[in-house]
Amino acid sequence: MSNEIISPENLVYTKPKLMNDTIMHYCPGCSHGVVHKLVAEVIADMQMEEKTIGVSPVGCAVFAYRYLDIDWQEAAHGRAPAVATAIKRLWPDRLVFTYQGDGDLACIGTAETIHALNRGENITIVFINNAIYGMTGGQMAPTTLIGQKTSTCPYGRDPEIHGYPLNITELASNLQGTCYVTRQSVETAPAIRQAKKAIRKAFTASMEGKGSSLVEIVSTCNSGWKVSPVEANKWMEENMFTVYPKGDLKDTTGIK
Amino acid sequence: MADGEVTLMKGNEAIAHAAVRCGADGFFGYPITPQSEIIETLALMKPWETTGMVVLQAESEVASINMVYGGAGAGKRVMTSSSSPGISLMQEGISYMAGAELPGVFVNVQRGGPGLGTIQPSQSDYFQSTRGGGNGDYNVIVLAPNSVQEMADFVDLAFNLAFKYRNPAMILSDGVIGQMMEKVVLPPFKPRRTEEEIVKECPWATIGRTKDREPNILTSLELKSEVMEMRNIHLQEKYKAIRENEVRYETLMLDDADYMIVSFGSAARISEKAIELARAEGLKVGLFRPITLWPFPEKAIVAAIQGKKGVLVAEINAGQMVQDVRLAVNGIVKVEHFGRLGGIVPDPEEIVEALKEKLL
Numbered sequence: 001m002s003n004e005i006i007s008p009e010n011l012v013y014t015k016p017k018l019m020n021d022t023i024m025h026y027c028p029g030c031s032h033g034v035v036h037k038l039v040a041e042v043i044a045d046m047q048m049e050e051k052t053i054g055v056s057p058v059g060c061a062v063f064a065y066r067y068l069d070i071d072w073q074e075a076a077h078g079r080a081p082a083v084a085t086a087i088k089r090l091w092p093d094r095l096v097f098t099y100q101g102d103g104d105l106a107c108i109g110t111a112e113t114i115h116a117l118n119r120g121e122n123i124t125i126v127f128i129n130n131a132i133y134g135m136t137g138g139q140m141a142p143t144t145l146i147g148q149k150t151s152t153c154p155y156g157r158d159p160e161i162h163g164y165p166l167n168i169t170e171l172a173s174n175l176q177g178t179c180y181v182t183r184q185s186v187e188t189a190p191a192i193r194q195a196k197k198a199i200r201k202a203f204t205a206s207m208e209g210k211g212s213s214l215v216e217i218v219s220t221c222n223s224g225w226k227v228s229p230v231e232a233n234k235w236m237e238e239n240m241f242t243v244y245p246k247g248d249l250k251d252t253t254g255i256k
Numbered sequence: 257m258a259d260g261e262v263t264l265m266k267g268n269e270a271i272a273h274a275a276v277r278c279g280a281d282g283f284f285g286y287p288i289t290p291q292s293e294i295i296e297t298l299a300l301m302k303p304w305e306t307t308g309m310v311v312l313q314a315e316s317e318v319a320s321i322n323m324v325y326g327g328a329g330a331g332k333r334v335m336t337s338s339s340s341p342g343i344s345l346m347q348e349g350i351s352y353m354a355g356a357e358l359p360g361v362f363v364n365v366q367r368g369g370p371g372l373g374t375i376q377p378s379q380s381d382y383f384q385s386t387r388g389g390g391n392g393d394y395n396v397i398v399l400a401p402n403s404v405q406e407m408a409d410f411v412d413l414a415f416n417l418a419f420k421y422r423n424p425a426m427i428l429s430d431g432v433i434g435q436m437m438e439k440v441v442l443p444p445f446k447p448r449r450t451e452e453e454i455v456k457e458c459p460w461a462t463i464g465r466t467k468d469r470e471p472n473i474l475t476s477l478e479l480k481s482e483v484m485e486m487r488n489i490h491l492q493e494k495y496k497a498i499r500e501n502e503v504r505y506e507t508l509m510l511d512d513a514d515y516m517i518v519s520f521g522s523a524a525r526i527s528e529k530a531i532e533l534a535r536a537e538g539l540k541v542g543l544f545r546p547i548t549l550w551p552f553p554e555k556a557i558v559a560a561i562q563g564k565k566g567v568l569v570a571e572i573n574a575g576q577m578v579q580d581v582r583l584a585v586n587g588i589v590k591v592e593h594f595g596r597l598g599g600i601v602p603d604p605e606e607i608v609e610a611l612k613e614k615l616l
Contacts, residue, residue, distance in 0.1 A: 051464040053330065056475075065473045071462035073329045074475035075322065076352050082319040083326035087462070089310045090282055090332045094464055112322070115315035 016040035018049055018069045025063055029229025031219035032061055034186040035099075035128060038196045040068050042203055043095070052095040053087050055080040057109075059101035060134040060221075078109020081116030084123045088206075095207055097124040103133045106142040106168040113168065120177030120211040124202040127169070127214060129244060130221035138224035142166040145243055150224070165243060169216045173249035179211035181250040185218045185241075187233040198248075205253045213253075218244050259444045267401070267433040270408040270440050271337065271363055272297035275309070278412035279446040281332035282310040284323035286342060289375040290431040291365035294337045307448055317342035321349030324360040328353065329474045331454040331461030333415050337363035339431075340381050341372060343389075350424050351390030354491070355476025357460075359418035361411070363427040365434035368599035376599025377431030379523060382576035385428050386550040393488055395495050397425040397502065398549040400520040404438035406547075412443055419457065421498055428549060430572070432522035432601060495551075504547035505556050509535070513542030515615055516561060517607070518581050519570045520546050527570050530607035541611065549577070554584035566590045566615035570607045573597065590615060 018040035026032045043052050049070060056064040058077035065072035075083040080098035088096040105113050105127050116123065132150055133139040139152040143165050147156045157165075173181040180202050184195035195217060202213035218240050222232035265273070271294050275283060285295040295313060303309035310327075314320040320336040327334030338346060343364045353360055364385065368378035388394045397417050399410045410427050418425040454461060465471045478484040509531060510516060519527040524545040534541040544560050546553050561567060566589055569578035578593040585591050594610035596602040 050466050053462050053464065055326070062477060065471075065475065069465065069471055071465045071472045072474070073326060073462050074356070074473070074477055075325070076348055079318065079322035079325075079349070082314065082322035083329070085312070085319075086282060086284060086310075086323035086326035086332075086334065087330045089312065090327050090330055090334070091463055111315050112319050115319065 016044060018044050020067055020069050022066050024067060026060065027223040029220065029222040029232060031130065031186050031217060032128060034192060035126065035195070035217050035219070036064065036067050038186070038192065038199050039097070039099070039126060042196060042200045043070065045200065046095070046203060048095045048203070051093065055084045055087070055096070055098040057098070057100040057104035059104045061099050061101060061128065062135065064099050078104050078107070079112055080104065081109065081112040081121070081123070081125060085116050085119070085121045088121055088123050092122070095203055097126060097203065097206070099126045100128070101134070102127070102129045102131065102141045102143040106166050110168070114171070114175070117172050117212040117214060118175040118177040122206045122209050122211065124206045124213040124215065126199065127216040128219045129216050130219040130224070131240065132221050132224040134221045134224050142168070143244070145239055167244065169214060169244070170249060172214045177212050178214060178250060179252045180205050180213040182248045183216040183218060183244060183246050185236070185246060187220070187236060201253060201255050204255050210253050216244070218246065260441060262439050262441055264437055264439055265404065266293055266435060266437050267404045267407040267429060268293035268365065268435065269297045270404045270442070271411060271427070272301065273442050274408040274411035275335060276301060276303045276307055277443050277445050278415060279307070279333060279448040280309055280335060280411070280415070281448055282312070282327045282334040284312050284314050284320045284327070284334065284336050286314050286317045286320050286338065288339045288342045290367060290377070290434050291337050291339045291363070293434070294363065309448070317345040318349065321346035321362065324362065325349050325353050325356070325358055328358040328360040329356065329462050331458035331463055333449070335361035335363070337365065339365045339367045340369050340378070343381065343384070347390035350396060351388070351392055351394065352476050353424045354388070354394035354396065355392060356474045357422040358424065358474065359422050360424050361414040361418055361427070362424065363429060366428065366430040368597070374599035375431070377522060377601055378573060378599055379430055379521060379571050380573040380576070381428065382549065382571065382573060385426055386552065386580070394491060395550050397421070397423060397498060398428050399425065400428045400547060400549050401433055402521050402524045402545065404433065404436065404440045407433060408440050408442055412446070417502060421494055422460070423494065423498070428521065430522050499551040502548060503551050503553045503556065505553040506545045506547060507560060508543040508545070510542035510544065510560055512540055514540045514565045515611060516542055516544055516564050516567045517570055517611070518544045518546070518557065518567060518577065520549060520577065522601070523571050526602060526604050527607055529604035530570070533604055534608050534611065539611070546577070552580050552584070554580070557581060557584045561585055561589055564589055566592065568592050568594055568607070568611045568615060570594045570602070570610070572601060
């Protein structure tokens with residue numbers, strides 16, 4: 001094939017300028033890389049790179065601070081919304097967001113999450129829900145589906161033993177402090193475009209002081225689920241989307 | 257009230273007033289007896305309308321300390337306060353702050369334990385305070401006020417030390433000092449720092465990566481052991497500098513004394529009276545009061561015990577600081593302990609009796 005078309009004027013896509021040239025630790029097929037890219041693009045699109053502080057979680061995204069060329073604080077497990085609360089209150093003209101997984105946000109950090117959202121802190125929480133603890137090797141998460149096998153529910157999640165999956169995003173949509181609560185995914189090009197719009201809306205709402213935003217990204221963890229990336233996407237579409245249906249759960253922002 | 261005016265207030269109230277006056281940017285707290293007057297006073301003062309200071313009641317002590325982590329990481333002068341069980345909940349955040357080298361201030365108005373314990377005063381968090389308290393090899397700077405005046409004065413001091421060394425600093429008070437009313441002269445008003453001043457003082461702060469610098473990343477995590485060891489060595493070097501430069505203590509009537517009482521905080525006030533009683537009986541007793549519990553004034557104690565016949569460590573616990581005194585004294589003279597437990601505050605007479613019984 002000829003390389004003649006590879007020239008600057010034909011460039012239609014490039015790595016976001018806020019993505020560092022660092023080898024990511026994420027597994028091939030993982031959703032994190034795509035979401036990182038979207039966050040990086042939105043910050044650059046909003047020209048907020050000099051005024052953004054990210055708060056990374058404990059979990060697979062603990063090293064998010066290595067990948068985006070902005071200021072970061074790494075929070076204790078589950079505490080990112082409390083950390084972000086203070087940063088935003090003390091620097092109200094900054095864009096402050098947290099990036100958290102299901103274990104961090106919906107289990108150990110449930111109190112911090114619910115209360116930051118309910119206070120209407122002008123922050124955005126980007127919530128990666130892959131229904132499993134990825135970093136520690138595939139244990140049961142608060143969002144693990146009924147019947148789903150993990151290393152701590154190897155015979156499948158049984159509500160009699162393990163309780164039910166926690167739909168924290170729906171809970172968040174019922175809180176008075178939230179202005180924008182949405183559930184997205186990044187397994188197809190249209191879904192990615194939609195997810196980017198959602199992140200942009202959430203960040204804009206944060207800067208306009210409209211309240212708290214929660215952007216859930218229903219995600220895959222092919223390593224933890226022990227399937228191929230392609231199979232993981234299929235499994236997510238068939239199983240996750242029925243329990244965690246996509247779309248806006250709440251939008252009072254008035255932002256297009 | 258005007259600058260320099262003498263006023264009467266509780267130790268807890270003095271903390272609140274001093275915070276506003278020393279240019280604090282934020283207070284994040286959760287109610288617990290016997291320190292709730294701190295956040296209550298701040299709420300009444302509404303400093304967000306005057307100095308712009310943020311005051312926020314958090315959902316827990318866990319959230320409070322992590323708000324302090326976030327605020328300190330963003331270069332701001334932020335603090336929290338609690339009492340013993342709440343301080344236990346904060347230990348995770350304090351350890352993370354030590355690891356990420358963040359300069360927050362926290363106040364412990366101690367009550368008796370263990371567990372939910374009692375709401376009455378105690379000094380039984382000495383070990384927790386002076387040994388770090390959470391996981392890992394670290395120390396926090398610990399200041400022990402013995403009066404409402406020192407409650408007021410130590411807020412600014414704690415912030416200054418915290419920022420000087422990028423390390424958490426603690427004011428270790430107790431229910432006696434927090435609740436009692438005394439005369440106090442509040443510190444003069446100092447404006448909050450401007451953004452330019454914060455950038456200059458805290459080039460490490462996460463307030464948005466400007467084009468002229470690399471991103472600031474605040475974390476206590478490092479998976480490479482070789483790098484993590486270097487970070488720990490750096491922390492230990494910092495602690496060594498703090499031990500060399502920041503020891504504070506006070507002595508009273510030690511020159512002619514045959515016996516030395518070592519006490520901190522409220523117990524030191526009781527020991528002062530005990531010394532008066534002992535001297536009225538002809539017993540020459542003096543006081544050594546550590547003001548910094550970490551760094552501990554071990555060299556000063558060794559110097560002070562020369563020529564003394566014995567030491568009584570009087571503290572409101574089962575015998576905690578006495579271990580540090582014994583380590584310092586290293587067998588040169590006899591070191592005994594006296595304490596009351598469970599929220600009982602000892603009388604001066606009990607301390608005199610203990611001294612006679614254990615040392616004479």
